Amino acid sequence: MNDFIRSQAGEDFSKARNKALFNEIQHFLNPDRSKLLSFHDVKKILKPKNEIYAGMQTVPIEKIAGSEGRYKDFDNHFLPKASNLRQRWERVDEAHLTDVVLPPIQLYEISGLYFVRDGNHRVSVAKAQGVTYIDAEVISLQSEIMLKPGVTPESLLSEVIKYEKRIFYAETSFGDLTDDWNLDFTSPGQYDVIYNHILVHKYYINAGIESEIPFNDALLSWYRNVYQPVMHVIKKYRLQTRFRNRTTSDLYVWIIKQWDELKQKYGVEYSLDDATQALAEDLRKTRLQSVKDWLKKIFQT
Numbered sequence: 104m105n106d107f108i109r110s111q112a113g114e115d116f117s118k119a120r121n122k123a124l125f126n127e128i129q130h131f132l133n134p135d136r137s138k139l140l141s142f143h144d145v146k147k148i149l150k151p152k153n154e155i156y157a158g159m160q161t162v163p164i165e166k167i168a169g170s171e172g173r174y175k176d177f178d179n180h181f182l183p184k185a186s187n188l189r190q191r192w193e194r195v196d197e198a199h200l201t202d203v204v205l206p207p208i209q210l211y212e213i214s215g216l217y218f219v220r221d222g223n224h225r226v227s228v229a230k231a232q233g234v235t236y237i238d239a240e241v242i243s244l245q246s247e248i249m250l251k252p253g254v255t256p257e258s259l260l261s262e263v264i265k266y267e268k269r270i271f272y273a274e275t276s277f278g279d280l281t282d283d284w285n286l287d288f289t290s291p292g293q294y295d296v297i298y299n300h301i302l303v304h305k306y307y308i309n310a311g312i313e314s315e316i317p318f319n320d321a322l323l324s325w326y327r328n329v330y331q332p333v334m335h336v337i338k339k340y341r342l343q344t345r346f347r348n349r350t351t352s353d354l355y356v357w358i359i360k361q362w363d364e365l366k367q368k369y370g371v372e373y374s375l376d377d378a379t380q381a382l383a384e385d386l387r388k389t390r391l392q393s394v395k396d397w398l399k400k401i402f403q404t
Contacts, residue, residue, distance in 0.1 A: 108200050112193040116183065119192075119231045123182035135256050139177050140169030142211055142218035144256070148263055148291065151213055151244035159207060162239045164229055165252050168216040173223040179255075181227045188224070195228045207238040214250040217241070260291060267294045275301075280319055281326050287350045296356055301325045333358055 130137040170177065178184055183192055198205055208222025217239070219226055229237050248266045250259065268287070271277060271294035278284045286297070305321030316324075333355045337343060342354055 108197050109193070111200060112196040113189075115196050115228075115231060116189050116192050119182050119227070120184075120186065120189075122180070123178050123184050126178050126180060126182065127184075137178050138256070139174040139179050139181065140218070140254070140256065140259070141174045142169050142171040142213075145169060145213065145218070145259065146244065148259060149214060149246045149248055151246045153245050155243045155245065157212065157241040157243040160239055160241050161236050162210060162217055162241070164226070164235055164237055166215070166217050167210070167219065167226055167237075168250075168252060168254060169218040170223055171211065171218055171220050173219070177223060177227055181223075181230045183227055191224050192227060195224045196232075199228055199232055199234075207240050210239045210241050211244060212241050213244040214246045214248050216250050216252065216254070263291045264288055267291060270294070271298065275322060276319065277322065280323055283326070286352050288352055288356075289349055290353070293352070293356055297352075300329070300359070304329060329359075330355060 126137050127134075167181070176184055176188060183189075195205070197203075205225055208225050209220040210217040210222075211220060212218075220242075222239075226237065248263060250262060254262070264287075271286075272284075275298070277286065286294075288294070301318075301322050304325040305316065305318065308321060308324060309315050334351060337351055337354050337358070343349070343351055346354060
């Protein structure tokens with residue numbers, strides 16, 4: 104009987120390992136889609152407010168999306184990615200096959216998903232055996248962003264950006280005031296940058312008048328006198344054709360940052376148009392140098 108259990112556990116691991124290999128092959132063009140989420144990476148992006156001990160719970164296996172320390176050992180389905188996991192994996196599987204009760208695993212919960220603190224092999228075996236629920240001791244981290252099973256690093260960033268946009272538009276009435284609903288970014292944290300730009304613009308307006316203008320008026324003034332002129336030069340120099348994976352709002356933030364640096368270097372009279380021309384030329388030189396470096400590497404090889 105023991106030999107049969109050991110043989111069955113060995114066969115189970117081989118099947119799980121082969122599925123992991125097939126999963127990796129399926130996603131060789133987009134390897135991030137087959138990766139298990141790193142708890143620390145997710146925590147860094149979501150920035151939860153605090154931790155609460157949630158005690159013992161029965162957790163749906165499908166909602167366990169990542170790991171604190173072993174995210175490189177398993178794929179996004181918690182299948183084992185390396186043969187050196189075999190011995191421990193098989194021991195856990197043997198316990199499952201013989202109905203031996205193992206201690207509860209330990210999890211972090213954040214945004215509706217769970218991440219393994221301790222018990223990665225138990226989760227892997229449970230998933231491979233079709234188990235739907237597992238007992239766990241849970242620590243919950245508070246976040247207003249909710250995530251669904253199957254989230255990838257790419258879609259995680261997308262969800263965070265969508266959340267930031269909803270908050271920004273709701274708190275500033277940006278869309279209602281400007282009739283512009285296309286203030287979009289490809290990285291998180293940029294709506295805070297825009298909000299600060301508006302506040303700085305408001306500060307300079309208030310410096311020249313006796314009574315403080317309302318925030319809504321400052322927002323409209325910034326939009327018409329700062330944001331739209333930058334959009335004009337972006338179209339004038341066709342910058343977005345050179346950054347196809349970036350939005351015009353991304354380019355706005357980049358141009359303003361570079362323009363400020365150029366004004367510090369050449370003086371406050373340095374125009375936006377001149378700054379954009381300089382940036383376009385720098386971009387051309389950078390790309391040309393990249394091609395030269397690539398050709399040099401090819402010939403050296």
